[in-house]
Amino acid sequence: MTDKWVCIHGHFYQPPRENPWLEAIEPQPSAHPFRDWNERITAECYRPNAAARVVDSTNHIIEIVDNYQRMSFNVGPTLMSWMEDFAPDVHAALIEADRASMRRFGGHGSAMAQVYNHIIMPLASPRDRATQVRWGIADFEHRFGRKPEGMWLAECAVDIATLEALSAEGILFTVLAPYQARAWRPAGGDWRTDPVDPGRAYKCTLPSGRTIDLFFYDGRTAQAVAFERLLADGHQIVSRMISRGPIEGGAPALCHIATDGETYGHHHRYGDMALAWALSQVEGGWNGTRLTNYAEFRAVVPATWEVLLAENTSWSCAHGIARWRDDCGCNSGGKPGWNQAWRRPLRDALDWLREQAAAALEHVGRLLFKDAWAARDGYIDVVLRRSPEARDQFLATHASHVLDASERVRALSLMEMTRHAMLMYTSCGWFFDELSGIETVQCMQYAARVAELIDDIGGDPVESELVNRLALARSNLPDEGDGRKVWQQRVRPARIDPAKVCSHVAVHTLVEPDALKSVDVYGYHVDFLDRIERRSGRARMVAGTVRVRSRLTEAATSLCFAGLHLGEQHVTGGVRAPMEEAAWGQVIDELTGAFETADVFAAQRVVDHHFPGASLSLSSLLPGSRERVLGAVLGEAIAEAESELADAYDQHVPLIRWLVAHQLPVPDVLVTTAEATLRRRVLANLKSAHPSFQTLRDHMVEAAEVRVSLDTPEIALAASEALRVLLARIDSADGELDLDVLDTVNAAAEVAARMRSSVDLWNAQNATWRLLSRIPGLQQRSKAGDQAAGKGLAALEKLAGTLRLAVKR
Structure with missing residues (x-):
């Protein structure tokens, strides 16, 4: 038997970034040129590891x-949920990878489950601890179609109660850092307290009499992979x-490391290739x-062999688990003089809120559910299948009687x-250095949603006391x-209520008119109960009544609106x-009367009178659609400005060339005009x-003549996408290669290879690699005299060379 078995584990995880009211991630400018950090890290790490070079x-x-x-590997359930919607190719690759690994590794899949939303388990309440394990298992089974054998613990934070929770739900093993073993021994031998040998699995016997296997990874090598060169x-x-040397007793040795999966591509560029x-x-x-x-x-x-656990320890805090509740000194190291004394009051405030939420669940829940806590465990089925049918099935199972609306x-x-109330404990909220950091604010936003929902169900108001504690x-x-x-x-401004949803819909309807009778806005469904539209020249009026309904809680609110563009x-x-029917009819009559006489000022007075403090504006658009709608609204003005700039550039380009040729400075105004025009034309x-x-070649030559750089992230991204679309046309064709398209692809690849900005050739290489099959x-047909096959072969080999793909002879 081979004496050295090798296993490399990647813990793939991102903190949930969704706005708790929208259930969607808002644009994150710091992730530019990507929309948000999930998209960026997917491009840098998660997707490349599915097709590594x-x-x-x-x-x-x-x-x-x-x-x-x-x-x-393990992937956080909240990240997998995002991938399912926004990176379905990666989601599918992960599921297929687990199936393939079962064929490779004797029927044992490589995917491990994870506690649901990355909470520090030793700091969780017993009920939250159990639900985190149950939700993590349910999510895993939903996606991978099998029961998990192992489960990853957030930050490897562990105590005996956590291991009991894992074992009680059928989890067979977990993975820890080497210093989390307190003592170890062969069966029946003496306990040893020197550093544990990571080369085997250890049996941990729990107070309940159950057991769970523990693996302790090679800490020094993992450290070198994650943080060194x-x-x-x-x-x-x-x-x-x-x-390492041979393992004591002569059994095969397990040589293994565990790191953040983002090590392979995000933290270290090309880490996926090294892996x-x-x-x-x-x-x-x-x-x-x-x-x-591991399985x-x-x-x-x-x-x-047996092991005793070092309780209340983790892989990322030298002080055990203090990093998630105290100013222990563990931080990112980038801000000398800062402290993390804020961690304790944040933890205490959220613990207090958790108890208020638990009391509300028990008090109100007993009127609605057979067992409120069992219902909470079962609610994962709704989270995984956001649909009316899932809600109906959940309530049919857990409600104590047939519920009215x-x-x-x-x-x-x-x-x-x-x-x-569980999401607010996501570990990242305490991990970093500053109270106002985005991860901590995210946890506070979850807490705000908890406080709001306690109010909604008729519980005692808690926000004021919560904020006092946070102070x-x-x-x-x-x-x-x-x-x-x-x-x-940072927390209150993130709140989205039905009025804000209505405002968004009103402005959207004004500037991008359509005849839809209903529309989905993130976590809300909006029905138009009535609507009237009028136009007078460039001015436009829309007024109507809507019902805004949460797609999560089914809470519904009716509102009316009137807007002018x-x-x-x-x-x-x-x-x-909403107004009384007669009063609302009068408002409509006044607005339509004003527009019929083209008196927009009269229409404005009607709006001001009936909607005191009228606040609709383009800023009422919710993040995510704001940029696109603004582009449509301002399109005419932008096109006019671009046309004027282009005219100015075309008029003055001979002067710019003359200045460059004579090594004279080009005035800033001409440089700006040239940059704006050429970049717009290229895009x-x-x-x-x-x-x-x-x-594109011509534009690049012209740009060089006038000393304008076309190597921008936006152009590189657009070139990558254009190349991907072209290759997809070839890759999806089952018949003959389209030589015209292939020639265009070759031209595109040559241009992309010459650009100094990093054009992402990943998709192009993948598609071309498939074409190489x-x-x-083609070689056989070419030898038989097929000229078209010969041309296709030459074009394909040329493309492979440009994209640095080795062609097997």
């Missing part, structure tokens, strides 16, 4: 492999991992190694309250003050509670249905 000594790609199929060489990763090389070496049996995962290893080499709202609001937390930044000020400046950015109007070309790469057939 193995290269030769000339840096040509000799293989494209799926790292997930050969490593051990070991990832610069995939060969060295394996060499370091297997440099691919390392895994390929082991899979090839280099130096007597054998690739495995297979424990089945082949059962745990016989208002009872349904209370019941579902209770469940959302208790869901957010004890002091920011390191004078402008941020304390928890009260952070709440006022007077052109470009000039939007005004208001939202209010328009790349985003067209049939981009011309000869035109056609080469043997």
Whole structure:
């Protein structure tokens, strides 16, 4: 039997970033040129690891492999939920990787489950601890279609109660850091307190009499991979991992590491390639190694040695679990002089809120559910399948009687309250350095939603006392003050209520008219109960009544609105509670009468009279659609400005060329005009249905002549997408290669390869790699005299060369 079995585990996780009221991530400018950080990290890490490159000594790609199929991994359930909607290709790749790993590793899948939303389990209440495990298992089974054997603990934070919770639900093992073993021994031997040997699985006997297996990863090598330069060489990763001596007793040794999965591509660029090389070496049996995962290893080499747990420890805090409740000194290290004394009052405030939410669940829940806590455990079925049918099934199972409409709202609001009461404990809220950081604010926003839902179900108001407790937390930044000020400046403004949803719909209807009778706005469904529209010249009026209904709690609110769009950015109007039918009819008559006489000022007076404090404006648009709608609203003005700039550039380009040729400075106004015009023309070309790469070449030559850089992230991203679309047309065709398209792709790849900005060729390389499978057939046909096949072969080999793909002869 091979004596050195190798396992590399990646913990793939991002904190949930969704606005608690929208159930969607708002645009995050710091992630530019991507929309948000989930998208950016997916592009840098999660997607590349599904098709990682193995290269030769000339840096040509000799293989494209799926790292997930050969490593051990877990993905946070909240991240998987986001991927399902916004990166379905990665979501599918992860599920297929688990299936493939079962074939590779003796029926044992490489995917591990994770506690649901990354809470620090030793600091959780017993009920939350149990629900986190149950929800994590339910999410895993929903996605991977099997029961998990192992479960990852957030930050590897552990105590005996946590292990009991895992074992009680059928979890067979978890993975910890080496210093989390207090003592270890062979069966029946003496306890040892020296550093644990990570080369085997250990059996931990629990007070209940149950047992769970524990793996302790190679801490030094994991540290070198995550934070040092070991990832610069995939060969060295394996060499370091297997440099241990034989294991005591002669059994096969497990050589394994565990790190954040983001290490492989996000924290370290090209880390996915180093990982691919390392895994390929082991899979090839280099130096007597054998690739495995934790589940297979424990089945082949059962745990016989025993271990005692070092309780209240984690892999990322030298003080145990103090990082998530105290000013222990653990931080990112980037701000000397800062402290994290805010952690304790934040923890205390949320613990207090948790108890208020638990009391509300029990008090109100007993009127609605057979067992409110069992209902909370079962609510994961609704979270995973957001549909009316899922809600009906959940209530049919857990409600104590057939609920009427208002009872349904209370019941579902209770469940959302208790869901957010767990989300507010996401570990990242305490991990970093500053109270006003986005991760901490996110947890406070979840807390705000809990407080709001307690009010909605008729509980005692809690927000005021919660904020008083948060005020004890002091920011390191004078402008941020304390928890009260952070709440006022960063938490309350994030709230979205039905009036804001109505305002969004009103402005959207004004500037992008359509005839829809209903529309979904993030977590809300909006029905138009009535609507009237009028136009007078460039001015437009819309008024109507809507019902805004939460798609989560089914709570519904009716509102009426009236809005005026007077052109470009000039939007005004208001939202209010519904009026009596006769009064509302009078408002409509007054508005339509004003528009029939083209008197927009009279219409404005009607709005001001009936909607006091009218607040509609373009800023009423909710994040996410704001930029797109603004582009449509301002399109005419932007096009006019761009046309004037282009005319000015075309008129003065000879002067610019003369200045450049004579090495004279080009005035800033001419530089700006040239940059704006050429960049717009390039982007328009790349985003067209049939981009011309000869035109792109011409633009690049012209840009060089006038000293304008076209190497911008936006242009690089557009070039990547244009190349992807072109190759998709070839890749999806089952018949002959389209030589015209292939020639265009070759031109595009050549241009992309010359750009200094990083054009993402990942998709293009993947598609071309698949096309290379056609080469043997093309070669045979070419030898038989098929000229078209010969041309296709030459074009395909040329494209492979440009994209640095090795062609097997």
